[in-house]
Amino acid sequence: MSQFQFDLHHTDAHSRARRSTFHTPHGPVEMPAFMPVGTQGTVKGLTIDMVRETKAQMVLSNTYHLALRPTEKVVKELGGLHGFMRWAGPILTDSGGFQLFSLAQMTKITEQAAVFRSHIDGSLLELSPERAIQIQEDLGSDVAMVLDHVIALPAEDVAIRAACERTIRWAGRCQAAAKRPEQAQFAIVQGGLNPKMRVWCAEELAKLDFPGYAVGGLSVGETPAEMYAVLDEVCPAMPVNKPRYLMGVGTPQDLLNAVRRGIDLFDCVLPTRNGRNGMAFTDNGPLKLKNLKHQLDTQPVEAGCPCPCCQHSRGYVRHLFMADEMLGPMLLSAHNLTYYQRLLTGAREAIEQDRFVQYYDQKLAGWKKSTEAAA
Amino acid sequence: MSQFQFDLHHTDAHSRARRSTFHTPHGPVEMPAFMPVGTQGTVKGLTIDMVRETKAQMVLSNTYHLALRPTEKVVKELGGLHGFMRWAGPILTDSGGFQLFSLAQMTKITEQAAVFRSHIDGSLLELSPERAIQIQEDLGSDVAMVLDHVIALPAEDVAIRAACERTIRWAGRCQAAAKRPEQAQFAIVQGGLNPKMRVWCAEELAKLDFPGYAVGGLSVGETPAEMYAVLDEVCPAMPVNKPRYLMGVGTPQDLLNAVRRGIDLFDCVLPTRNGRNGMAFTDNGPLKLKNLKHQLDTQPVEAGCPCPCCQHSRGYVRHLFMADEMLGPMLLSAHNLTYYQRLLTGAREAIEQDRFVQYYDQKLAGWKKSTEAAA
Ligand SMILES: [Zn+2]
Ligand SMILES: [Zn+2]
Numbered sequence: 001m002s003q004f005q006f007d008l009h010h011t012d013a014h015s016r017a018r019r020s021t022f023h024t025p026h027g028p029v030e031m032p033a034f035m036p037v038g039t040q041g042t043v044k045g046l047t048i049d050m051v052r053e054t055k056a057q058m059v060l061s062n063t064y065h066l067a068l069r070p071t072e073k074v075v076k077e078l079g080g081l082h083g084f085m086r087w088a089g090p091i092l093t094d095s096g097g098f099q100l101f102s103l104a105q106m107t108k109i110t111e112q113a114a115v116f117r118s119h120i121d122g123s124l125l126e127l128s129p130e131r132a133i134q135i136q137e138d139l140g141s142d143v144a145m146v147l148d149h150v151i152a153l154p155a156e157d158v159a160i161r162a163a164c165e166r167t168i169r170w171a172g173r174c175q176a177a178a179k180r181p182e183q184a185q186f187a188i189v190q191g192g193l194n195p196k197m198r199v200w201c202a203e204e205l206a207k208l209d210f211p212g213y214a215v216g217g218l219s220v221g222e223t224p225a226e227m228y229a230v231l232d233e234v235c236p237a238m239p240v241n242k243p244r245y246l247m248g249v250g251t252p253q254d255l256l257n258a259v260r261r262g263i264d265l266f267d268c269v270l271p272t273r274n275g276r277n278g279m280a281f282t283d284n285g286p287l288k289l290k291n292l293k294h295q296l297d298t299q300p301v302e303a304g305c306p307c308p309c310c311q312h313s314r315g316y317v318r319h320l321f322m323a324d325e326m327l328g329p330m331l332l333s334a335h336n337l338t339y340y341q342r343l344l345t346g347a348r349e350a351i352e353q354d355r356f357v358q359y360y361d362q363k364l365a366g367w368k369k370s371t372e373a374a375a
Numbered sequence: 376m377s378q379f380q381f382d383l384h385h386t387d388a389h390s391r392a393r394r395s396t397f398h399t400p401h402g403p404v405e406m407p408a409f410m411p412v413g414t415q416g417t418v419k420g421l422t423i424d425m426v427r428e429t430k431a432q433m434v435l436s437n438t439y440h441l442a443l444r445p446t447e448k449v450v451k452e453l454g455g456l457h458g459f460m461r462w463a464g465p466i467l468t469d470s471g472g473f474q475l476f477s478l479a480q481m482t483k484i485t486e487q488a489a490v491f492r493s494h495i496d497g498s499l500l501e502l503s504p505e506r507a508i509q510i511q512e513d514l515g516s517d518v519a520m521v522l523d524h525v526i527a528l529p530a531e532d533v534a535i536r537a538a539c540e541r542t543i544r545w546a547g548r549c550q551a552a553a554k555r556p557e558q559a560q561f562a563i564v565q566g567g568l569n570p571k572m573r574v575w576c577a578e579e580l581a582k583l584d585f586p587g588y589a590v591g592g593l594s595v596g597e598t599p600a601e602m603y604a605v606l607d608e609v610c611p612a613m614p615v616n617k618p619r620y621l622m623g624v625g626t627p628q629d630l631l632n633a634v635r636r637g638i639d640l641f642d643c644v645l646p647t648r649n650g651r652n653g654m655a656f657t658d659n660g661p662l663k664l665k666n667l668k669h670q671l672d673t674q675p676v677e678a679g680c681p682c683p684c685c686q687h688s689r690g691y692v693r694h695l696f697m698a699d700e701m702l703g704p705m706l707l708s709a710h711n712l713t714y715y716q717r718l719l720t721g722a723r724e725a726i727e728q729d730r731f732v733q734y735y736d737q738k739l740a741g742w743k744k745s746t747e748a749a750a
Contacts, residue, residue: 026718042695042702047683049424070694077671078690086686295445296452306420311461315453319445320417325700327417
């Protein structure tokens, strides 16, 4: 029997929101779930104990970054990603496809592989579907993402179609390259903002019977409405009995909109990146802690939040940012990750009770109260 | 009855090392003790929970920095330093005398006050003994340091003598300015490297019957042997029934040498500063984690250390530094502070059992094993 199992417990009576559990060799993930991003084998600004305290269940790490430094061989020697980071729960690694597109200096992409220059030292490297899987097997993640062909948007339909077709062929090659039964592969649905292409890509990948499916190539500059429109079309075309993962998304509002449309899993750098920049997510919308108005504010960032930041006053957190102290970014990153976990815990409870739409409306109303513009 | 009490439990049979307890309104400090430095109201790289986990009993914060930013009035509004930092234990604040000397652009020093330019915005400010106490009362520390007159070494005896005399007069003015019985003032013995001047200064200050005494103006470029020679002379001249605090010192070796000579209390930025630079203190001497030889090392920085760093491999910590991740400085700062606390916990036990000299010899032998040069 597979070490991976997806149990769909309930679908909300008034939306497509799903309450499920995804079982992995390193424990279950209650879904919908949010994964903090540990790009280089560390969630920026948090000790691994602090990551646990946010109630994160599963973390993401990046194949592209780790393969370049310290290399997957070093990670493997140091106990694989679980031993390296000291994270006992499930880990998902991306394939590097998105970073080739966003970070590396791509030099050539052929049917065989992508050839690119490292953004660290400029060395020439090759990433094929087989190599992407081999690296992820060395990293030892529970879930490996297939290598996909990401293209810049907007693009012509013919280019989007070609990238989809290659993504599908590469998914098959990734599947064929798998050697570790302790690792599940998730395929990635591409197709830009073209709903028909998305549906076709999802249906073709469904035939390959992956243990999970992701929606890739979104949150790359399109409007939220455009993204939600894609999800409206693509989610129903994805297998109902497999987890659905929306890659690299997004704001709290994006998360609830995607859950509402049937997405089960998320990752995003926003909570930590915005935290480092002095921005806190709260139920009353974003707070910019550097603002002078917080100077004498004895309130916590968010009343009732159990995170290490919210034992302090806003005035203290502001001081840390003004004084350029590491603790400012550390505390707001912890707060924002805790906020995301609490948001999804609330979503899971709401789905179980068929009141997800009320939950969504209530959160949205709170966020609109903010008098500070979002970062 | 005073809220401050010093209980001298035992003096080592073979050295001047003392085992004592200093009681404050925010709890007892078992001595000899080391205070981590929270210059701007935060121990760099650690949440306040992490500071507690190092087993620190008392922390230090800097009057000069906090008076400039966010100002003592803001700290007071936000609950005083205890509320600001969320540190429930005792807090000591320095007076700003050393920072005037080391950081600020001093423009004029008279009998009345020091006039200086802020190192942050260049504004012109004045610090008198009375003002130094008023600021520290607003900050709400348990122990306030008197404002002392620090001078650059080497200096002529006449200049050292004049600075001592002013330091003594200013100590009297600080004492007269005190308004909070919940705050104890410690006087500061100056006198450069001149043993006679140090003894004279200590004896004069002893007449003022402060609840504690510090040795200031050391660790400013002299050799360890010169510093130890001063301590050999000055400690016996300091009141036996009061805590003795050696300001801004030092390496693990410095600490044990000072304890051996009768010092009870320390603070130093070395554990956090060296931690941020990739250097770890261990019983086998310093480790430079950036060295290539640690790349595949699965050992912790120090076996048996309970700190958050030592659940990871040296290879992981090295990776964090090579990848410029915040977690590297965070973990090594926590390790080094834990190391200092364990060092002094061991010293306290050794003193109680009249085996401090063996403890000292054993630690020194371990430190000399290191194959890596100290930072
Ligand atoms: Zn919080
Ligand atoms: Zn340690």
